[in-house]
Amino acid sequence: MPNFEHPEYPEATLLHLESMVPCRESQVSSLLSIFGERQHFSFPSIFIYGHTSSGKTYVMQTLLETLELPHVFVNCVECFTSRLLLEEILTELQSLSSENKHGSHMPCDTFNDFVRLFKQEIIIQDLQNQTVYIVLDKAEQLREMEANVLPGFLRLQEMTDRNVTVVFLSEIVWELFRPNTGCLEPFTLYFPDYSIGNLQKILSHYHPPEYSADFYAAYINILLGVFYTVCRDLKELRHLAALNFTKYCEPVVRGEANERDTRRLWKNIESHLKKAMQTVYLREISSSQWERIQQDDGEPGHLKGLSAHAHVELPYYSKFLLIAAYLASYNPARTDKRFFLKHHGKIKKTNFLKKHEKTSNHLLGPKPFPLDRLLAILYSIVDNKVAPTANIFSQDRELRHNKVLVRFLVKTSLTAIWTLRQ
Secondary structure, three states: OOOOOOOOOOHHHHHHHHHHOOOOHHHHHHHHHHHOOOOOOOOOEEEEEOOOOOOHHHHHHHHHHHOOOOEEEEEOOOOOOHHHHHHHHHHHHHOOOOOOOOOOOOOOOOHHHHHHHHHHHHHHOOOOOOOEEEEEEOHHHHHHOOOOHHHHHHOHHHHHOOOEEEEEEEOOOHHHOOOOOOOOOOEEEEOOOOOHHHHHHHHHOOOOOOOOHHHHHHHHHHHHHHHOOOOOOHHHHHHHHHHHHHHHHHHHHOOOOOOOOHHHHHHHHHHHHHHHHOOOOOOOOOHHHHHHHHHHOOOHHHOOOHHHHOOOOOOHHHHHHHHHHHHHHHOOHHHHHHHHOOOOOOOOOOOOOOHHHHOOHHHHOOOOOOHHHHHHHHHHHOOOOOOOOHHHHHHHHHHHHOOHHHHHHHHHHHHHHHHHHO
16 A cells, blocks of 8 residues: 555555655655646645755655656746746646647746736636646745746735735745745745665665665665765765775675675775765766776775866966065065066165075065055066956955964975985
8 A cells, every 4th residue: 555645646656656765755655645636726836945955846746747747847047037937837838738848938027027927828728627736946046036926926825816826935035935925825845855764765766677685785784984074965875886886896706705795895895985985075086987997996095086087176366466475575575576576676685685685585584564555565576457356356365354364474484494404
């Protein structure tokens, strides 16, 4: 018997749906209750929220496709203006009919035009007697659009006098959406994060057919033991599981261990999982490159990448600010005219250096300097003409706030001391 019960759908369909959405039975049951039967009027709007990779998009797509409910699925990041969004909904609505899989473009400039065209399309598609679902993924982008878009979607059922439900999928709570002028409140549904037990069950469900379910479940248990504290993204964990499983199986393939020898399998893969920890989310190298590293027992540092080289690209003027700071810190102020002016006139060379200046300035460490001197040197060493804009001052502030400037000056001094002692 399926956990889901609904008089509209056969038991086989509900059993299939249950197998497709593990660990989300409670949320799917709530949605089935809200949807009701096809001809029933549902809630005008439903707001589903939860963190990234909590199954919101997947559950809604699976639910609507499995039950074969007429729906339109639109990503608000791709349709970043109200016109693109409204036109995409109308185009997708046209493609619901079997005769027209690719809807023609329908220009729609305002929300009033959208309401009129939507009503016409519902009649053309013969959808008056069933609920049409409009799903807006990444709905937090609606806050950046015109002020009438969000309230309009919340009241779309009322404005069109049609059986339509708008579903908002978002990573933020409804309180951050609610307009100051008030609006029709949607039905809210929360998708909590997957627990470690949920992740174990979901990831174990996709075990390779050539290995037993228990063997793959033991591997997933090891994987989650390493990565769960730093990564709870289901997509990323599934990628890591697929990437490292070949290495985990090597002792079994070579005949050095059996599937139950968990200790030996763990020793074989421990170092590789620690290497993979360095590149979680980054995607610095492709899956084929990572597999090649595992086969060669190499280090990921041999490949160019962000974590491998700890390389940070500074803004254009920040580089010159560091150079100017170095020159201002290790050169006396009275030498600026000599170094940075083209026509500085004659300078007497006799007794130019004082006794204490005969020692390398690098051995004495960096010295303080005023901001005006730093900017004067900056303007002289940059090829093109530089205006004293807020961009320059903000980059200087960032260098000082993040202590990049201090670390740079101290490091150059220590490097010089080490070089002189060799």
